[in-house]
Amino acid sequence: MSTTLDRIAALSDEARAAIAGAGTTAALEELRVGYLGRKAELPNLLRGVAQLAPEERGLVGKAANQARKELEALIEERGSTLAAGELDARLVADAVDVTLPGTPAQAVGRLHVLTATRREIEDVFCGLGFTVVEGPEVELVHYNFDALNHDPAHPARGRSDTFYVRRPQSVLDAVGPDPAQEVVLRTHTSPMQPRAMAAQAPPIAIIVPGRVYRRDSDATHTPQFHQIEGLAVDEDITLADLKGTLLAFARAIFGDERDVRLRPHFFPFTEPSVEVDVSCFQCGGTGALPRTGARCNLCKGTGWLEILGSGMVDPNVLGMVPTGEYDPERWQGFAFGMGVERIAMLKHAVPDLRLFYDNDLRFLAQFG
Amino acid sequence: MRLPLSWLHDHVAPDLTPRELATRLAMTGTEVDRIDHHGVDALEHFVVGKVLTCVQHPDADRLRVCTVDLGDGGEPAQIVCGAPNVAAGQTVAVARPGSIMPDGTKLKASKLRGQTSAGMILAEDEVALGDDHAGIMELDGTLAAGTPLADVLPISDTVLELEVTPNRPDCLGVYGVAREVHAATGAPLGAPPWADDPHPAGDGIPGVSITVEVPELNPRFTARAYEDVTIGPSPAWLRARLLAAGIRTINNVVDITNYVMWLTGQPLHAFDLDRVAGGTLNVRRARDGEKLLTLDDVERTLDPDVLVIEDADGPTSIAGVMGGQRSEVQAGTTRVLMEVATWDGPNMNRTMAKLQLRSEAGARNEKGLAPEQALEAQAVASRLMVELTGATPVGGTIDVGGPGAAPQVIRLRDARVVSLLGAPIDRATSSGILTALGFGVREADDGLDVTVPPFRRLDVTREADLIEEVARLNGFDALPSTIPENRTGFPGRLTPQQRLRRRAEDVLVGRGLAEAVGWSFTEPALLDRLRIPEGHRLRQVVELENPMSEAQSILRPTIVGSLLDVAAHNAARGQGDVAIFESGTVYLRHGDPAQPLADEHHALAALVTGPMSPASWRGGTGPLADVFAAKGLLEAVAEALRVELSFKACADWPFLHPGRTAEVLLGGTRVGFVGEVHPAVAAGWDLAGRPVGLFAVNLEQLVAAAPEVVAYRDVTSFPAVRQDLAVVVPDTVPAADVAALVAQVADEVRIFDVYAGEQVGPGKTSVALRVAFRAKDRTLAEEDIARLRGKLVKRLEKELGGELRG
Structure with missing residues (x-):
């Protein structure tokens, strides 16, 4: 055992x-x-x-x-x-060199900076209660000038400033010699003001993005560019509302510390008319660069950057709405128009307007 | 409008630096484009000198060597001078070393052919007092040597370049700007320069008669006459002002007309009265084809829209824009007829546009001036004619038309000020501002009764216009920033269409494409480069009447040209692998021949060429992009929007590869194409050698077909049976037909292989499909699958001549 x-x-x-x-x-x-x-x-x-x-x-x-x-x-x-x-x-x-790139290599697409900027602006105004409407680029003189209270002699109507569209004989036969029926490439997105008001009774709050055309070509002008129009009409909309709305816009686009100022100006379709400046985001509105004290090159030492034109809708524009629903004694509001290129140039320090339209891939890859 | 500050200071002199003044003007509505220095700088170096000696330069025929007493107590300065008129005993203007000349250069002591020269004896053009360089200026002999030159001659000035808005022609005159400065700064405003009219009273001029045939276009025509006029140069002060304002000096009479225009904003025209045939002037429409030689030496052909002023021999001026040569004031003129008239603004504007002729006079007249301004200009001109040309007035004033309509009185309601601006401006402040601007003001119950002065008659016609005046001068800084309440009944948002458009763009961005933004303009030759035949719809383009160039003379009927341009631009810069898209408008003439507007639609198009994915270290790049790469992108867009597209071989687009193009159909309607660019067309953009895949669709049609709201579909109840099928069909049968037929029996049909070759026999293609069999109400059993496959076999045989081989 x-x-x-x-x-x-x-x-x-x-x-x-x-x-x-x-x-x-x-x-x-x-x-x-x-x-x-x-x-x-x-x-x-x-x-x-x-x-x-x-x-x-x-x-x-x-x-x-x-x-x-x-x-x-x-x-x-x-x-x-x-x-x-x-x-x-x-x-x-089993270790690998993790610094090698991912596979397969992924191409990353980009929105054009003009589209990205336009969308950003659209979204800001949607948040402020505006709806987005669009209209024709080939437009009647009636909507582009007459319905916007442009004097018959306003220089913008001239052949040197505005593109006119050749009308075939069949159109001439149909509309006759009425100069309001001449056809232009719209010089601003403003023709949608009368168009939208004719289609919708007040109150109204819209923005209108789109392409516009002027006969001008140099580093700061291209014959085609993009605008965003704004229009708000109600019984009690004031210039202070315009200031507040554009302040909110400026802060959304250029930073929370921004301020705006209104400068009087003249536009045929607003009264009073103002140009709007935003405080310079490079120097903080001081006109001098923080570290060196040198003159700010962006605002040229003024502390302010011009961003758009605006004003209170001219009573004539309201009165001309054919439905008669915009009696200027009862309804009032503001309108503004800004250049998308201008906003994008300021925000991204793009030095030459023409770069937007060269569509060089090295440019396109930088934004959007 | 160039505004010399010394001139402004005659009327208003605010205690502000030029920059401060410019800022204040900008903040009250008059933009200052720039602040310019006119004339010389470093004024302490410009002095009066006495030429003591003047001898021939030993080594240069045209130069003299002078000694000049500069009154500085030191040795006389030696200065070499090339002027033929320099001589000992003269009192002259001297620039010492350190002087800054009008072009910005700094004068240095130098040697001229071996002789030192400590400065320069000045001719008038050297200090921007004229364009005379024939000789040096001889100054008044009583001036002491060493007297600062700036005390004697207007050699330096600061000029504001104003951007005057088109509603304010009153600010195209120095006194008008002075009034604005007065209102903006509070600095006192001098009396208007036309306050005293020295001209003899009376309503006629012996031997002169004026008629106006078109009073609606020429509301006022005034004339005064002068004799004993001596034509000569204007005095230095007047020339200095005109030059600083940017106007050429001609002779005293012409300079007076320009000076008075710059001061009052009202154009004037001087005729040589002896060359006004018959002493008569008549204003009428030009006759068709009538010709006139204008002062700028151009013969103009006129028409009845243009107004002319004629004398007994015919037209002598283009009314309001430019005089004619025949009656021009010239060296021997002794009798002058001074015309000051008011013209219809739009007519002036059209005349200048038609004749392609612009002038300072026309630029003011086209704004529509007040008839009252005519006599203001006459009054100032009368005084200057007598003072500067020795003229004697002849007779009184001929005045056809008289002053304008009685001034308008507008009520400015306190309540309206608040309701429009959102903040009050007290009545006393408004009253002060309006008074300073030249308005008449009277208290009313609920505000002010405001009388509009003639020079603002066209601009200020309503209460809103008055509110602008008080608001702009009161400033906007105190205005609160508020956000209006949204009472439209709708939230702020994009429309479903706009959201879907963004979605479509984002799909392409997500697949690695860069968005391009092309030109709406293109060249007519594009249509030939794209080989579009006569009569094709794409030839019905929108044409511009006044393009900037031939290359931008039509609107693009398709985005294809834009994308090819972008691809070519990048290929030329060594970036030939391109994957781009554009989402934008294309334009055609309207289908309705009576419709003036265009047929515009929002298109989406993409172009891909080169490897489909970037090179990777794990081997290779993707295959070269081709028609299928483009189609895959379009399918992704359609899938994202949840619209069902179908594709059919089609050779309707001459710029596409005829064997590699499909029309894109949406519910039977053509919405675009997908294909490869025809190699011959691609070569035209230097893109030959590799396929260029392309699609273009009418995005509006796709978006319109997309469901706004998606309803739930059951996904879980009964499992599907997945199988691979191999279908052999004649090679003439499109794969899409096979897939469509199979889809009638099974779900989730996807083609994953296509084979043609020995194993399937000649004239046949094998299409492999992955499918899912499923029923809504039960799990399919094996015999169910067999039955479905049996059905498929029959239909393939019958409808496509094919068979199921596995």
Whole structure:
């Protein structure tokens, strides 16, 4: 009897040492098969318990069982340690140069800076309660000038300032010599003021983005550019409302610290008319650069940047709305018009207007 | 309008620096474009000198060497002078070294042919007093040497360049600006320069008669006559002012007309009375084809829209714009007829546009001046004619038309001021501002009764105009910033169409395309470059009457030209791999021949050429972009908008590859095309060699078809059975037809392989599709699938002549 028990103890000692010394999970697996597998000695001792004398059975069976459980636990434990170490080693061997670029290379598209700027402005005014409407670029003189209270001699009507569209004989036959029926490329987005008011009774609050055209071409003028018109008419809209609305706009686009000022001006379709300046965002409105004290090159030392023209809608414009719904004694409001290029140039320090229309990929990639 | 400050200071002299004054003017409505220095600088170096000796230069025939006493107590200065008239004993104007000349250069002591010269004896053009360089100026001999030259001659001035708005022709005169400065600064305003009229009373001039045939276009015509006139140069002070104002000096009479115009804003014209045939002037419309030689030496052909002033021999002036040569004042003139008249502004504007002739006079007359201004100008001119030309008035004043309508009185309600501005301006402040601007003011119950002066008659006609006057001078700084309440009943938002348009653009941006913004203008030759045949709809372009150039003389009928231009521009700069799109308007003449406006629609177009994805270190680039690259982009747009497009081979676009183009259909309607640019067309933009994929669609039609609201579709109830099918069809059958047929039996049909070759036999194509079989009400069993496949086999056989091979 003692020989069997001794054998169990010896096997256990031997196995313990071997497990502790196993260097890999593969070696450990061999040990498991060797000590605990179907053909191994210890399980066979257990299976042979039945042939032992009854008094031995209990002792031997218990000892063999204990030894098996102990070895199983040791193998399990050693296995975990080895597996973790082996995984670590594999991962180290599996390292890559993570500074290489992602694949496949992704082309990133961009909106044109004019579109991005236009959308940004649209979103600001949507937040202020304006809806966005659009209108034709090829426009009647009636809407472009007459309905906007332009004097018949206003220089903007001239062939030197405005593009006129050639009308085929069939149109001339249909409309006759009425100069209001002449056709121009709209010189501003303002013709949508009378168009929108004719289509919608007051109150109204709209902005009108779109392309406009003037006969001018140099670093600060292109014959085509983009404007955003604004119009708000109600019974009690004031010049102070215009100032507040444009202040909110200026802060949204140019930063929360901005201020605006109104400067009197003249436009045929607003009265009073004002030009709006925003405090310079480069020098903070001081006219001098903060660190060097040098004259600010953006605002030319004035502390202010001109951004748009505006004013209170001229009573004549309201009175001319053919539905008669805009009686100027009852309704009043403001209108403004800004150049998208101008805003984008200021905001992104684009030096030359023509860059917007060159569409050089190196330019397009910078914005949007 | 150039405003010399010395001239302004005759009438109003605010205690402000030029920059402060410019800012104040800008903040009250008169923009100052720039502040200009006229004449010389470093005034301390300009002095009166006495020429002590003057000898021939030893080494130069044309130079003299002078010694000049400069009154500084030191040695006389040696100055070399080239003027033929310099002589000992003269009192002269001298610029010492350190002087800054009108062109900005600094004078230095120098050596001329070996002789030192410590300064310069001045001719009038050298100090911007005229254009005479024939000789040096000889000054009054009683002046002491060393007297500062600036005390003697107007050699330096500051000039404000004003941007006068078109409603304010009164500010195209120095006195008008002075009135504005008075109102803006509070500095006292001098009496109007026309306050005293020295001219003899009377309403006739012996031997002169004036008639006006068109009083509606010439509301007032006044004339005065002078004899004993001596034509000569104007005095230095007058020339200095005109030169500072940017006007050439001619002779005293012409200079007087210009000076008075600059002062009063009212143009004048001087006739040589001896050359006014018959002593008669008549204002009438020109006859068709009538010709006149104007002062600028151009023969003008006129028509009845143009007004002429004629004498007994015919037209002698273009009324209000420019005189004619025949009656021009010249060297021997002794009798002058001074015309000052009021013209219809729009007529003047049209005349100048028609004749392509602009003048300072016309630029004022086109604004519409007040008839009252005519006699103001006559009064100032009378005084100057007598003082500067020795003239004697002849007779009184002929006045045809007389003053304008009685002044308008407008009520300015206190309540209206608040309701329009959003803040009050008290009545006393308004009253003060209006009075300073020359308005008459009387208290009324609820505000002020305001009388509009003649020089603001056209500009100020309503209460709103008065509110502008008081608001602009009161300033806007005190105005609060408020946000109006939105009572429209609608939130601020984009329309569904605008949102979808953004979505479409964003899809292309998300696929790596850069957005371009092209020109609406293009050249007529574009249509030939795109090989568009005569009679094609794309030839019905919108043409401009007055383009800036041939290259910009029509509006683009398609975005294709714009995209090709952008691709070519970038290819020429070594950036030939291009993936761009534009979302913008295209223009055609309206389909209705009586409609004056154009047929405009918002188009979306994309162009791709070069590898479809950037090169990667893991190997290669994508395949070259072609028709399928363009189609994939368009399909992505359609998928994003949830519109179903179909494609059909089509060769209707001559600028596209005839075998690689499809028309794009939306519910049977053509909405655009997708294809590859025809290689011959691509070569025209230097884009040959690689395919150029292109699509263009009418985005408005796509957006209109897109659902605004999407309703839920069940996704979870019963699983689908996914299978791959291989369908073999004759190679004349478009893949889209196979997919469409399969889609009638199965869902999620996607073509993933196409094969033509030995294994399927000649004239056949195998199309592999991945599909999902599913039913709404149950999980499909194997026999269900078999039945569906059986159905498919029959229909493929019957409708397409094809078979299912797996």
